[in-house]
Structure formats: C-alpha cells, structure tokens
Amino acid sequence: MKKLKFNLIVMLPVLLATNCLMSQNTSIPSAFNNYDEYVHERMQEWNIPGMAIAVVKGDSVLFQNSYGYSDVEEKTKVTRHTLFAIGSCTKFFTTTALSILADEKKVDFNDPVIKYYPSLKLKDTVLQQQIIVKDILSHRTGLERGDYIWYGANYSRKEILDRLVYLNTVAPVREAFIYNNMMYSLAGTIIEKQSGLSYETFVTQRVLTPIKMNNTVFDLTAAKSTYALPYSYTNSNFRQLPMPQTKGVEPAGGIWSDLEDMTKWLSFHLSKGKVDTTQIVSANGMNLLKTPVLFTGDRMRADESEYKSYGMGMGFSAYKGNRVMYHTGVAGGYTAHIAFLPEKNIGIVILTNTETYTVAMIDNVFDRVLGLEQTDWNTPVINAVKEQWKEDEKSTNEQLLKIKNAGEVKDYAKYTGVFNHAFCKPVAITNRLHKVFLNYNNVEYAMATVKENEFMAYDENVFGEISATFSRDEKGNVTGLILELMGEKLDYIKAEN
DSSP states (O other): OOOOOOOOSOOOOOOOOOOOOOSSOSSOOGGGTTHHHHHHHHHHHHTOSEEEEEEEETTEEEEEEEEEEEETTTTEEOOTTOBEEOGGGHHHHHHHHHHHHHHTTSOOTTSBHHHHOTTOOOSSHHHHHHOBHHHHHTTOSOBOOOHHHHTTTOOOHHHHHHTGGGOOBOSOTTSOOOOOHHHHHHHHHHHHHHHSSOHHHHHIIIIIHHHTOTTOBSSGGGOSSOBOOOEEEETTEEEEOOOOOOTTOHHHHOOEEOHHHHHHHHHHHHTTTEETTEESSOHHHHHHHTSOOEEEEEEOOTTOOOEEEEOSSOEEEEETTEEEEEEEEEOSSOEEEEEEEGGGTEEEEEEESBOOOOHHHHHHHHHHHHTOOOOOOHHHHHHHHHHHHHHHHHHHHHHHHHHHTOOOOTTGGGGOEEEEOSSSOOEEEEEETTEEEEEETTEEEEOEEEETTEEEEEETTTTEEEEEEEEEOTTSOEEEEEEEETTEEEEEEEOOO
16 A cells, blocks of 8 residues: 655645533633644644544543534535544454453454354465464464455455465564454454354444444444545645545444544543443453553654554553553544553544644643643654655656656557456456556556556555556567556466457
C-alpha cells in the first residue's frame, strides 16, 4: 500500500463547528480553555477538513468537540453524530468480542488456531500447526503482511483465508512483529465458528448493543446519520477519495463510528468491562487486553525509558513516565486514533476524514490532563514533512503528466488480453485510440511507455506508481506480465484465447 503522504501548499481557513457535550461537567476544564485554538492551528497545518475529539475520565466526558466539514463541497459540518471509518481501531473490538467467548470457555487464546479453523492451510505446514490464537491477534505469526493479496479485490473472508497458503514466512513464529490484517479475518472467522453467528452480528449483539453504541455500524446503509467523506489535499485543494475497501477484512478495519459512540467505547474500557452494573467482559479478560504480548522493536523518544510493544489489538508505550495504550486506524482517507492512560483512568479519541498525523495532538492532551508543561511535539514533525510534501506532490504531478501526454503504442494490440495469477484476480489489458490500459481490480489505469515491453501507470489513492513489464516468447508473442505495486512483484500468465 502506498506510503501515507501529507500534501501541503496553503490551506483555506477551516471553520470550527463547536458542538461541546459535557457529562458530569458544567464547563470545560481549565486545561482545555484554549484547546479549540490549538486544534484549529493543527488542522490548518495538516490540511484536515473535518475532525472530532473527545477526552474521557472514567464515565465522564472532560472534553468533546467537532470541527470543520464532513463534506467540503456542501459545507456540511462535522457533529458528534458524524460517522467516520475507524480503520484498524476495529481490531480492539474484535479482540474484545473474542474475550467474551474466552469468558464462556468457547475460545482459549493459547489454543492452536487450527483447533477452531481446521481448514487453515499455510505454505509452512509446521507453522500451520504451531500458531495459536494469541499469535494472530498480536501480529507475531512470522507471515508476511500480504495486503496486496486482498486490497481492492472484493474477496469474501473465506476467499481471503483460502489465499493464506500463498503467504511467505519471513520470520520465526513469536520472534517478530509483522502487521497482518488477514490474520484478523481469521480471528473474525473463529468468532463465527465458535458463536454460530456472523462476525458482524456477534459484535453488534454482544459488544455494541450492551455498550449502547447504537450508531456504530459495519454497513453504511444501516447508519442513522450522515458520514464524513474521505479527502486528500493536493495542489491547494481537497480532493475527495474513493471509499475505503475493507471487504473481507472487516474484523481488521471495517467499523464506522461517531464521536458519541466512541466516548462510550472509551468509558467501557476504563470501567473495566462494565456497563452500569453489567460485566460484559470479565476482569481477567480485561486485564489480558491490557497486557503487552510482543516487543515491536521501536525505541521510544529520547526522554522515555520504555520500549513499544503490542498486545491483542492494542499497542503499548509510555509518555512522560505514564503507561499508554493506543491504536491508530488509517483507512483510505480516514484516520482514527484512540489512546488510554490506564492508571489515570483517561481515554482519548480523535476522528478525521483524511490520512494525517495525530500523535502530537494526543500527546498535547496527555500534557493537559496530567497538568504538565505542554511539549511541542508537532513542530519538529511538521517541519520535517513539509519538504517531503513538496517533493511528493511534484513527483505525483510529473507522473500524472507523463500518463496524460503518453504517445501512441506501437503494436498496441499484441499486449491486450486477460492475464491470470495464482491468487490475485485476473487483470485485463485493453487498447483504445492506439494506447493501452490496465484494468486492475475493476479500476482502469492509462499506461505510458517506459521502453519496449515496459509500461507504467499511476494510482493517486493507494498504490502510487505501478510498473507493468510484459514477457514475450521467441516469436514475439506476449506470454506474461509482471506487475510491481505495493512493494511486490506479481507474476501473471496470459490466458489462451
């Protein structure tokens, strides 16, 4: 997947839409007196069209506000009921659902995965028997990430699981942190096998409904309110993006939620799995969710002494001597960020409708709620990426111009046809007006000639540059195609007519 890019030229002023909702508070705590101004400045710097933020202490909302637009063209303001894709923050919902089944003795996190999903097939048959449920939840299976297999392919969860056999093992089991969304498709299927319900139904009935998260959905057609549109910012304008594609990996990143519901989610975890007097997840289950499993290999900032780690659907770090639980979700034009200071009983959520940097904003809230001097973590980062934005934007414009001005292709007809891959969907090469086009996962890309038998296409949304190299036999007939995207080389064979 294309590396997250930030594009900055000059941002139009962002209109603040103030919609504060206090619980057990009659006014904003003094720590947040100038917070709207701070948020406005960050939105201008990072080109964020819309944002929603809440800070919770136990079951009280210390601060809740929404800003900017859910629809830039229509000037529709974000409210606390505006839905955002929360991306990988969904993973914590999945592990919470599994914890309910663990309480009921229907799942044991230390059991082999194959006990619950006997159909599991991996290239490494020893690993196939070794991996346990906790391994797939903490990204320590040793399997490659493999997003190129499913992204945009519109596969069902079963179709994705059938393709796990093609994943390469790149590290010994339990020795490396290798993020893998497909493993959460497996986790969702375990929920289905052990509950007798679909993953979405189980999470809705056993997690969302008891917590009263009534506007949180997997399917936007079931939403009770409007949703924010996804955007990027290029050439001094917001550009609406296609909706994120999470078909088949819903347990990894398929949830849509709003600010009001996410405050309930924070409070639920701060209340140790209770809603009112009902214990949804046992105290032991909640403790397991708060326990690191694997060191992720990223050293903390110079002023911290701990190392980052990952548990079951949540990351762990520290901030100025305080333990932190966190997760970020980036999904095709949305960024969600949740964080907890468990020992201080504090939870934070930030929702945006662009892919952006929110860590410094989370850290600023930490300083405010802890009563500490506010450290400016934002300035060093924004200064570091500004030049990169310019370079990225220049490179993108050059690539798009190259495609736009591509000349006619000699012998264009010989490249056309359908090309098959062992586990990816077939691609089609077509021609029109003496030019060639690539149809990859139902998206058509115009291609420009690099040299004989080699072409390039460009995707602004996910993949960036796509390289296409055709192979030919001794008679000059095209026999295959190698696509390079997402850091992978995918080898296709031309189908016989």
